[in-house]
Amino acid sequence: MKEKIRKVLLEKYLDFNLKSFKKSNDPGISSANLKSIKQILVIKPINSVNEKSIQNFIAGLYAVYPDVQVSTFMRSSLRNSDTNWLGVPHEQYLKNIREIRFDLVIDLNLLHDTICSYICKLSGAPLRLNLKQGDYDNIYNLHIKSSDSGNIDNELQNILKYLKTFAKQH
Numbered sequence: 001m002k003e004k005i006r007k008v009l010l011e012k013y014l015d016f017n018l019k020s021f022k023k024s025n026d027p028g029i030s031s032a033n034l035k036s037i038k039q040i041l042v043i044k045p046i047n048s049v050n051e052k053s054i055q056n057f058i059a060g061l062y063a064v065y066p067d068v069q070v071s072t073f074m075r076s077s078l079r080n081s082d083t084n085w086l087g088v089p090h091e092q093y094l095k096n097i098r099e100i101r102f103d104l105v106i107d108l109n110l111l112h113d114t115i116c117s118y119i120c121k122l123s124g125a126p127l128r129l130n131l132k133q134g135d136y137d138n139i140y141n142l143h144i145k146s147s148d149s150g151n152i153d154n155e156l157q158n159i160l161k162y163l164k165t166f167a168k169q170h
Contacts, residue, residue, distance in 0.1 A: 037070065039103050044073065104128075
């Protein structure tokens with residue numbers, strides 16, 4: 001029973017925190033930003049998506065940005081020692097993420113997840129891309145719509161296509 005109450009409180013706290021976040025007037029999106037990406041954080045989805053699709057997507061990021069460093073985050077990898085009693089990531093954990101100075105965070109969740117959106121919000125990355133629109137769109141400043149929303153592989157390839165186009169513009 002305590003665990004259920006804790007989960008409800010965590011979701012309510014993060015939902016309020018995320019929905020009250022105001023989008024900056026400076027979207028952080030420019031051709032210079034999109035060309036000079038050196039650090040990318042890929043937030044892996046919490047729901048089941050073919051791991052090979054994710055690996056192919058990450059390989060595609062290296063093809064678009066040859067000198068990039070790609071890190072991944074999975075909600076399931078967040079340890080109890082990384083969070084407070086409620087389940088919110090500790091400031092030190094978030095500080096470690098910010099110190100990497102990610103240029104781009106790509107959230108691959110098909111439905112917005114509070115912890116993943118919270119990590120994205122507090123990452124310090126000027127570019128925050130989400131795969132699907134949802135309750136926390138105010139956290140993200142880049143969304144690439146796909147006409148084939150039923151096929152995850154096509155959506156991931158579409159993102160790579162647009163990033164490649166942006167990265168090659170003069």
